[in-house]
Amino acid sequence: MGTIYIDQSKETGLISQQIASLHMRYAYQRALETQQVDDIGQDYLACRYSEDELAFCICDGVSLSYFGNLASKLLGDALTNFLWELGEQAYDEAKALQEQLKQYLQQLTDSATAQLRNHVVPQHISGMLREVLEAKKAHGSESTFVCGKVQFSDSGMTKLALAWAGDTRVRMWSNELEKTSRLGGQFLTQERWSTVHGVIGEGPHVYTSTAHGAINKLHIYTDGLIALDDWTTAPTDGELTAMLEHSLTKPTSDDITFLELEVR
Amino acid sequence: MLNVGEIIGERYVVQSRIASGGMGAVYKVQDLRLNNKNWAVKHIIVDEQTTTHLDELSMLAKLSHPNIPNISDYIAPDREGNCFLVMELVNGKTLKEYFEQRNKRIPASKVVTYALQLCGVLEYLHSLAKPIIYRDLKPDNIMIDERDDIKLIDFGIARTYKEEQMTDTVALGTYAFASPEQLENKQTDTRSDLYSLGATLYYLLSGGSYYGHRRNVITTLDCSEELKSIVSSLLEYDVNDRAQTATAVKLAFLQLQFNDNGIQYIEVEDELLHQVNNASNVFDNTLFDAKNHKTIRLGNALEDKTEMLPVQGTAPMALPPQNYKVQATQSTPALIIYLLDVSGSMSKEMGTSRRIDVVQQALMTAIKQMVFRSTKGSRISSRYRLAILTYSDQVQDLLGGVKSIEEIARSGFSPVLEPQTFSDAAEAFQYAEQLLQAEISNMAQCPAPLVCHMTDGAHTGDDPEPIAKRIMEMSVPDGNVLVENIFISDTILDKAIPNVKLWSGIGDNDVLRNEVAEKLRRMSSVIPESYRKIMNEAGYGLQKGALMMLPGMNAELVSLGFQMSAATPVR
Numbered sequence: 135m136g137t138i139y140i141d142q143s144k145e146t147g148l149i150s151q152q153i154a155s156l157h158m159r160y161a162y163q164r165a166l167e168t169q170q171v172d173d174i175g176q177d178y179l180a181c182r183y184s185e186d187e188l189a190f191c192i193c194d195g196v197s198l199s200y201f202g203n204l205a206s207k208l209l210g211d212a213l214t215n216f217l218w219e220l221g222e223q224a225y226d227e228a229k230a231l232q233e234q235l236k237q238y239l240q241q242l243t244d245s246a247t248a249q250l251r252n253h254v255v256p257q258h259i260s261g262m263l264r265e266v267l268e269a270k271k272a273h274g275s276e277s278t279f280v281c282g283k284v285q286f287s288d289s290g291m292t293k294l295a296l297a298w299a300g301d302t303r304v305r306m307w308s309n310e311l312e313k314t315s316r317l318g319g320q321f322l323t324q325e326r327w328s329t330v331h332g333v334i335g336e337g338p339h340v341y342t343s344t345a346h347g348a349i350n351k352l353h354i355y356t357d358g359l360i361a362l363d364d365w366t367t368a369p370t371d372g373e374l375t376a377m378l379e380h381s382l383t384k385p386t387s388d389d390i391t392f393l394e395l396e397v398r
Numbered sequence: 399m400l401n402v403g404e405i406i407g408e409r410y411v412v413q414s415r416i417a418s419g420g421m422g423a424v425y426k427v428q429d430l431r432l433n434n435k436n437w438a439v440k441h442i443i444v445d446e447q448t449t450t451h452l453d454e455l456s457m458l459a460k461l462s463h464p465n466i467p468n469i470s471d472y473i474a475p476d477r478e479g480n481c482f483l484v485m486e487l488v489n490g491k492t493l494k495e496y497f498e499q500r501n502k503r504i505p506a507s508k509v510v511t512y513a514l515q516l517c518g519v520l521e522y523l524h525s526l527a528k529p530i531i532y533r534d535l536k537p538d539n540i541m542i543d544e545r546d547d548i549k550l551i552d553f554g555i556a557r558t559y560k561e562e563q564m565t566d567t568v569a570l571g572t573y574a575f576a577s578p579e580q581l582e583n584k585q586t587d588t589r590s591d592l593y594s595l596g597a598t599l600y601y602l603l604s605g606g607s608y609y610g611h612r613r614n615v616i617t618t619l620d621c622s623e624e625l626k627s628i629v630s631s632l633l634e635y636d637v638n639d640r641a642q643t644a645t646a647v648k649l650a651f652l653q654l655q656f657n658d659n660g661i662q663y664i665e666v667e668d669e670l671l672h673q674v675n676n677a678s679n680v681f682d683n684t685l686f687d688a689k690n691h692k693t694i695r696l697g698n699a700l701e702d703k704t705e706m707l708p709v710q711g712t713a714p715m716a717l718p719p720q721n722y723k724v725q726a727t728q729s730t731p732a733l734i735i736y737l738l739d740v741s742g743s744m745s746k747e748m749g750t751s752r753r754i755d756v757v758q759q760a761l762m763t764a765i766k767q768m769v770f771r772s773t774k775g776s777r778i779s780s781r782y783r784l785a786i787l788t789y790s791d792q793v794q795d796l797l798g799g800v801k802s803i804e805e806i807a808r809s810g811f812s813p814v815l816e817p818q819t820f821s822d823a824a825e826a827f828q829y830a831e832q833l834l835q836a837e838i839s840n841m842a843q844c845p846a847p848l849v850c851h852m853t854d855g856a857h858t859g860d861d862p863e864p865i866a867k868r869i870m871e872m873s874v875p876d877g878n879v880l881v882e883n884i885f886i887s888d889t890i891l892d893k894a895i896p897n898v899k900l901w902s903g904i905g906d907n908d909v910l911r912n913e914v915a916e917k918l919r920r921m922s923s924v925i926p927e928s929y930r931k932i933m934n935e936a937g938y939g940l941q942k943g944a945l946m947m948l949p950g951m952n953a954e955l956v957s958l959g960f961q962m963s964a965a966t967p968v969r
Contacts, residue, residue, distance in 0.1 A: 167729070171777065173774070173775055173777065174775060176774070176775075197774040198773075201775055202775075228431065228432070228433065229433075255776070259776060261810050262766060263769060263773070263776075263807050263808075265766065266766060266769045266773055267773065267776065270770070270773070311459060311460065311472070312460070312462075313470065313471070315468040315469075315470035316432065316470050318432055318433070318435055341432070342431075385730040385843055385969075386727055386730075386969050387727075388969065
C-alpha cells in the first residue's frame with residue numbers, strides 16, 4: 135500500500151516507480167511566473183495504490199476562481215479516496231459510476247464551502263484587489279479533474295475506470311495503438327467542479343472497461359504540457375524532462391502535472 | 399452483409415447501412431459501452447487476396463488528422479475473415495451530393511477553401527514516414543461535415559508507397575478522377591493524388607464535367623486565370639511536369655486567397671516564407687507561382703521570392719496568421735488604449751445619470767474585470783496594460799502613460815470625469831498613434847493592441863478617420879490593431895434593442911441613422927472570433943462578423959462596449 139500527495143509549493147521532477155507489474159512516471163512543475171514569486175501551484179496529483187490496484191486524481195485549479203489551488207487539492211484528495219474506497223463498484227457500468235460520482239461531487243460542496251468560509255483574504259490586501267477577491271470568494275474555488283482507478287496484473291490492465299470534467303488530457307494505448315478516441319472527446323475547457331455549485335457542465339464523463347488487457351498504457355496531463363499532444367508515442371525520460379524545461383521558456387508557461395501508467 | 403440489430407465485437411449494435419462498395423460496406427452503429435455513442439463501422443472481409451490489407455489497416459488506425467475520421471477501434475478477423483474498423487461517424491453529405499444539391503454550382507472561393515483543406519490532408523498523408531497515397535480522391539469520397547469542413551473517407555484502396563514497386567496493383571480509382579499512370583497500371587506516387595485533386599477541382603469548377611485529359615478545356619472554366627493555372631498544373635499528364643507536392647499547391651492556393659482578398663504584403667520573413675523554405679527543403683524545390691501562372695523552381699536560396707510575394711506599394715505587413723488568439727500573460731500582456739470624449743454634451747442625461755457618469759462606471763467595471771482576469775491566488779499577475787485618455791479641446795492622459803493593471807489597482811485609481819467643451823477626436827487618435835508607435839515594436843509576442851473610443855457626437859477639429867485607419871493598419875503577428883467605437887446616441891439605429899443579450903451586433907449592412915455613426919462604423923474593426931467567443935460565453939449573442947461598434951443607447955450597452963474591449967484571450 136502506498137500514497138502520493140504532490141506538494142503544490144514546489145517542483146517534483148520526473149519520478150519513475152514500479153508497483154508490481156505497473157510502471158508509473160509522474161512529474162509536477164509550477165508555471166514560470168509562479169516559481170518566480172514562489173507561489174503555490176494550482177495543479178494537483180494524488181494517488182493511492184496496492185500491489186494490484188491504483189486510484190489517482192489530477193486536478194487543474196481554475197485561476198480565475200478563488201484560489202484555484204484550494205479546490206484542486208481538496209477535490210484531488212477527495213476523489214482519490216472516494217474511488218479507492220468504492221472497491222469493485224468503481225468498475226461498474228459507466229452510467230452507474232457517473233451517478234455515484236455526481237452525487238458525491240454535489241455532497242462534497244458542503245464541506246468545501248465550509249472550508250472556504252474559513253479561508254481569509256490576507257489582511258494586507260486592500261482596495262480593488264480585495265473587492266475582486268471577495269467577489270471571487272462568493273463564487274467559490276474551482277478545478278477541473280481527471281480521476282481513475284485501475285486494476286492490473288502481469289497481463290495488463292484488467293479493469294479500468296476513468297472520470298473527468300474539463301480539458302485535462304487523457305490518452306490511452308493498447309500495444310502502441312492509441313485508443314483515446316474511445317473516450318468520446320468531451321474534454322471541454324468550461325467544464326469543472328466548483329466548491330459552490332458542484333459540477334459545472336455535463337460531467338463527469340465516465341469510461342469503464344473490464345476488457346482484460348485491452349488497454350496497457352495511460353497518459354494524463356494538464357494543459358501546461360500541451361506540447362505532448364503532438365506525440366503519438368510515449369516520450370523517454372530525457373525527452374519528457376526536456377519538454378518540461380522547454381515549457382518554462384514560453385510566455386504561456388502554465389502549471390504541469392504528468393502521470394503515466396503502463397503495464398509492461 | 400450485416401443485419402440491423404446485429405452486435406459486432408460484443409459492443410457495437412448495427413443501426414443501419416450507410417454505404418457499400420467493392421472494398422466492403424459501412425454501417426452506422428451504436429456503442430453499448432460508451433453512452434450509446436454512434437460510430438461508423440467498416441466491414442471488411444479478409445480473404446487470401448486481401449490479407450495484405452491487414453498491415454495497412456493497422457497503419458490506417460494510427461492516422462490522426464482533423465480532415466480524416468478518427469479510427470477508434472479495430473476488430474481483428476474472425477474465422478470467416480470478417481474484420482471491422484470503427485471510426486468517427488461524419489454527419490454531413492458527400493461533396494458530390496452537396497454539389498448536386500446546389501445544381502452543380504458552387505462559388506470558386508468555396509472550391510478554393512475545400513481545396514486548401516484537401517491539400518492539407520494530402521500533405522499529411524504524403525509526408526508520413528511511410529507516405530500514404532490515397533489513390534481514390536473524388537467527390538464521392540469527400541464528406542462535407544456540419545461545420546463545412548471536409549473529411550476524406552474510405553481508405554479502401556489507399557496504400558503505402560514503395561519505390562521499388564514499379565507497377566501498381568489494380569487501377570481501382572474512378573476513371574474520371576484517376577491519374578494517367580493509374581489508368582495505365584504504372585507506378586503511382588504522391589503526385590497521382592495531386593492529379594485526382596485537379597480532376598476533382600475541374601469537376602467542381604466546370605459545373606460537373608469530367609476532365610478527360612483534354613488540356614484545352616481548362617481555359618473554359620468559369621474562374622480566375624490564377625485558379626485555372628493551378629488546376630492546369632495539377633492536371634499535367636506527365637508526373638514530372640505536374641505540381642510536385644501538396645505543400646506547394648497549398649501555398650499557391652493560399653497566395654491566391656490572399657490576392658483575392660486584396661491583402662497587400664511586402665515582408666517575406668513570415669510564416670508563409672517559413673513554409674516555403676520548409677517546402678523547398680523537404681520537398682522538390684518546386685512551387686507554383688499563382689500570380690505569374692507558372693511553376694517556378696525554388697532551388698537557389700529563394701532568389702525569386704519577391705516574384706512569389708508581390709510588392710504593392712508600402713503597405714505594412716498584413717500576413718497570416720492574424721487570428722487574435724495570442725493569450726495575454728504576465729510577460730506578454732494586452733495593451734488597451736481608451737479614448738474618452740468628455741465634451742459638453744456628455745453632461746446630458748442617460749436614464750437617471752449623466753452620460754459621463756455611466757461611462758465612468760463602465761470604465762471602472764471593465765478595470766475590475768481585468769483585475770479579476772489577472773488574479774491568481776492573492777496576487778495580480780498583470781494580463782493587461784492600459785492608457786486612459788480623455789479628450790475635449792485637449793487630450794489628458796489620466797495615468798501618465800501606459801500602466802499595468804496591477805499598478806492601476808494598487809494606485810487606487812478612481813477618476814472623476816467632468817464634461818468640458820469641445821470634442822477633438824483627431825488629437826486623441828493622434829496621441830494613441832504615438833503611444834502605439836512607441837509600444838508596438840516590443841509587442842511581437844503580445845495580443846494585438848486595442849483602441850477603445852467612446853464618443854457621443856460629431857467631432858470638432860480635424861477628421862479622426864484617416865488616423866484611425868492608419869492605426870488599424872499597424873500590426874503585430876497576432877493581428878492588426880483593433881479599433882472599437884462606443885457611440886452614445888439615441889438615434890443611431892432605427893429600432894430599439896429590447897434585449898441586449900440577444901442582440902447580434904452591428905454589421906456592414908445595417909442601416910445607421912446618422913453620419914457620425916457611419917463614420918464610426920468605417921473606423922471600427924470586425925470583432926475577432928476569439929473576442930466574440932468570450933462575449934458569447936458571457937451570454938451575449940454577437941454574431942460572426944459583427945463590428946466592434948456599440949450603440950450606447952443605454953447603460954447596459956455602454957458597459958457591454960467596455961467589456962468587449964477587455965475580452966482579450968488570457969492565459
